[in-house]
Amino acid sequence: MSQISEEYLNKVLSKVASLCGFEKWTYERETFENIAQNYFGVIIPFVLNGEKHGANESLRIVFKLAPNDERYRDGRPISACIIDYQTTRISSPAYDVLYLIITSTSSQLRKQYYHQLLDIYFTTFKNILSEAQMPLELYSRSMFDEDLKTVAPACTIIANTAIWLSSGLQQEGHVRSKIVLETDKQWTEAVQTYKNRISSIVDDLTSYGYFTHMK
Template sequence: MSGISEEYLCAVLGKIAVANHITDWSYNQLKFTSIAQNYFGILIPVVLSGTRNGKEVKFELVLKLAPTNELYRVSGAVTVMFAREVFVYSVVLKKYQEMQEHLSLDAQYVIPRCYYFQKDYCKEVIALQDMCGDSYKPYTHEMFLDLDHTLVSLKSLAKLHALSFILQNQNPQLYEEISKTCVPLTEDTNKRYMDIMRDRLDKALKKFEGTTYTPLLHKLRQNCAELFNAAVNSVNKTCICHGDIWKENILYKYEDNKPVSACMIDYQTTRICSPAFDTMYLIISSTSTDLRNQNFYQLLDTYRRTFDETLKKFGLESEKVYSRQMFENDLKVVSPACLVTANTALWLSNGLQEEGHVRSKVVWNTDDEKEKAVNRYKCIVKAMIDDLTSYGYLSVSEIL
């Protein structure tokens, strides 16, 4: 079980039971072969049952545990990511939940409940509500989201961003404190990840060698750090952003087989950035070029409408807080950084990252399989570049 023993698991659950005043507790979990392992830790779905205040209770949980083996932590990324996510759940999302209590359920930003957390080195734990118990499911049957899923996702993202602006208006001191922890992505704050993105651009340059895309990719590689600085320092407004919002970090709830609600998860990279970055990254990383070409402006309109409506519920006017024109201008500023980030994710998700601590989950066994994966990766990257160029958000001459 990747170093997580049943004895250790019982000890963790015992602490969760104490924190939630549960006695006479027991638990059920999935078989070890069903437990998800990723670079930032181990996910274990658990049902914790017991007695509280004389009544029988049952909690459906997902435990996020840090690897206890320090070999997985050599880069320091795990420690930083866990600390960031604990902070987001215990401070940021907790405050958002309080702020939106007066709203109807369909107007609220969906937040999994956090039952317990521990921050001790190599013993980090976050115990979260298992949203699957509330009928939320991951989108796993296609590489890209369809229109309905994309629209629901953008509505949820708009609520997240609006809550940040509302918090800044209501409690600027707390917002400032949050900003000191959820720092922007720059060369100074996360050089290792910046190096990874430059490495993936080097790999892209090799795959696109001799094509019309080479000058653009070279410019992105040359100015990588500056592009991410621009996404914070050259935009009209910033807020508390998710930082890694694509389809793999979203769960969906359905009625009559149609998505009606989205729940965003995995807040390890939450940071101060332009809301335009989250928005554009979600669109280019999680939709096909056909969907974008047919619905791009509808996607932006949907995001803005929900953003405006959420602010209005708190007595704020979007045109004064963060206007549509500001948003449009910022989309152009952040698009190069979004493309760099998407290239990094696509290289990994297409099974092409074969070395390093973070490797592709998919492993190709033959040269033919790998060639097909490379061609698929190139087609997706080409489409992203072509689409961003056609929308006026990307050009070689305007990249710094």
């Protein structure tokens, strides 16, 4: 497969820079150290540096190519994403899936589908390992289940902060809620909603055996 052309890359980056309001811009192509895990295609990361209102800004963007798909053999990327490295970390896969579930679902949905969601996630995870030709015993279901107990406290703490912000309750400080509560009634309702969500998360995680000491 031909590599993505500089001409095409410049056209795409020009649009990104324009949308970002960059007055001047340059880019630097990067590489990933471990390409073996990128079994789903060829990915090309780069940094877009620009100037906006006299200040310098940088975006880290990744193009994904599909070398085994005839539709993209001319080097056109099939997708692109912006990476925020300040949120990256070395952690168990259990952290991401548990955090996603407790912040994106209601207690009623969790009571009905929680274990099914975990089954779907882990089945998909095993399929990914298989497609990447990695040993399935690398991360077993028992390890995953044990990790869920380990990461539950951290997930709850971070979820508490995220839900507090998304509820509109952080009105002061460097990081503020996007929602502006203008009346006492709105504030009271937001506080109650926040309390109910956090309480249900703690209750549910306790029922799963993650907070056994709280029973």
